[in-house]
Amino acid sequence: MKSFKSSAWILPQPVLIIGTFDKNGKANAMNAAWGGQLDMTDIIISLGSHATTDNLAQNPEFTVAFATAETVVASDFVGIVSGRNMPDKMERTGWKAEKAPNVNAPVFNVFPMTLECKVKRMNGERGGGGYLVAEIVNILCDEKYLAADGKPDVEKMNLITFNPVQHTYIQLGKTVGKAFSDGLKLK
């Protein structure tokens, strides 16, 4: 086994697109890989100081969409430039924003699935950053991506994951097992 110095190499990492409104109701989006599920209803996201954190400080509601192979260029773009210093950041993505039904935050039309979230706690001293804990209050899924049983069909979505080792995005592949089930063979 070869050893490597401590790095942010948890695998696989999500590509979360965080949508917020600024104080004038203008939509912004950023890319975040350092986030995950905290418990049945809550998520946790590690945030630096961004236009997104400025927006959350005055309106603690946001959306989280999952980036796809089709949206990779604009999803990376919103992780490279800040709404703080590029006023037409969102126009450049081509994404259309609508207000989410249950939170004061934008839903972008290009993503199969979007969480509507409310901040419960923000913690940190790095210029408004740190980490946030938020409640998922509703989940939206474009009907095109529903399975026959009416639930979201993740395999249809072409979701991507962030590879922090090579700094690439990798498309999720096919189902290889059944959770809480395949392991029973060894019980």
Ligand SMILES: Cc1cc2nc3c(=O)[nH]c(=O)nc-3n(C[C@H](O)[C@H](O)[C@H](O)COP(=O)(O)O)c2cc1C
């Ligand atoms: C692949 C990728 C992952 C990122 N993950 C995070 C993250 O987890 N937390 C964070 O604060 N910033 C993260 N960023 C950086 C922000 O997306 C970036 O600073 C962005 O410009 C912030 O936009 P805003 O200032 O308009 O809110 C990531 C960027 C990329 C490209």
